Amino acid sequence: KEKVKITKEQQALMKVVVEAYNRHQIPQDVAKKLLQEQYSEEENFLLLTEMATSQVQVLVEFTKNIPGFLSLNHEDQIALLKGSAVEAMFLRSAQVFSRKMPNGHTEVLEERIRKSGISEEFMTPMFNFYKSIGELHMMQEEQALLTAIAILTPDRPYVKDQQAVERLQEPMLDVLRKLCVLQHPQEPQYFARLLGRLTELRTLNHYHAEMLTSWRMNDHKFTPLLCEIWDVE
Numbered sequence: 001k002e003k004v005k006i007t008k009e010q011q012a013l014m015k016v017v018v019e020a021y022n023r024h025q026i027p028q029d030v031a032k033k034l035l036q037e038q039y040s041e042e043e044n045f046l047l048l049t050e051m052a053t054s055q056v057q058v059l060v061e062f063t064k065n066i067p068g069f070l071s072l073n074h075e076d077q078i079a080l081l082k083g084s085a086v087e088a089m090f091l092r093s094a095q096v097f098s099r100k101m102p103n104g105h106t107e108v109l110e111e112r113i114r115k116s117g118i119s120e121e122f123m124t125p126m127f128n129f130y131k132s133i134g135e136l137h138m139m140q141e142e143q144a145l146l147t148a149i150a151i152l153t154p155d156r157p158y159v160k161d162q163q164a165v166e167r168l169q170e171p172m173l174d175v176l177r178k179l180c181v182l183q184h185p186q187e188p189q190y191f192a193r194l195l196g197r198l199t200e201l202r203t204l205n206h207y208h209a210e211m212l213t214s215w216r217m218n219d220h221k222f223t224p225l226l227c228e229i230w231d232v233e
């Protein structure tokens with residue numbers, strides 16, 4: 001049985017990605033706010049647009065710390081960010097939702113989100129994804145690497161030099177695969193399950209614009225950045 005070993009370079013790569021990932025803290029505040037009180041649909045929509053806007057800014061900071069990202073062609077950097085921003089937000093939402101919370105808090109959080117104004121039809125796919133992420137009990141290294149891998153998806157629309165993106169994504173996949181083998185020796189399929197979540201994440205991508213425009217309220221106002229990233233208005 002070959003001994004899986006994480007090399008010095010891979011340790012360094014993981015450290016850079018995890019530190020950059022831990023610098024973005026917004027969603028914890030969202031969960032805390034939502035647990036404090038039930039907001040109106042308008043207030044929830046405003047909270048979402050504000051949070052999603054700042055999440056994009058934080059995502060850009062995270063992405064700039066991914067080794068090699070800034071040496072990619074500039075249009076491709078934009079294409080990768082635009083292509084992954086919504087997925088990164090849902091992945092982050094899932095991670096916040098599945099964090100260990102005191103008894104009953106997750107149920108309150110779920111209730112508040114169910115009543116936030118999102119149309120009924122999106123609840124099932126969204127919470128199914130949140131729960132499937134929760135079942136994985138991901139470590140923060142796995143969360144950070146999975147987010148970086150989602151960002152470095154070569155086949156996003158308008159990416160010109162896909163090989164250059166693959167060359168950045170591959171080392172992340174390698175170290176994540178080794179990490180999964182070392183951390184979950186009893187579950188040889190764990191790495192495959194993690195990557196399967198990225199496929200499920202793409203399906204949420206299809207819904208995202210409609211989730212916003214169908215928010216139970218009239219006159220949806222978006223920030224310019226969200227219009228760019230979320231394909232709304």
Ligand SMILES: O=C(Nc1ccccc1)[C@H](C1CCCCC1)n1c(-c2ccc(Cl)cc2)nc2cc(F)c(F)cc21
Binds near residue numbers: 052097
């Ligand atoms: O803010 C949010 N998510 C966020 C995450 C990361 C960074 C920035 C924002 C919103 C809330 C939802 C309730 C109203 C207020 C915003 N949010 C979502 C969510 C996001 C987009 C759409 Cl279209 C639908 C739901 N799922 C969540 C799970 C959580 F545990 C959770 F705590 C907050 C969650």
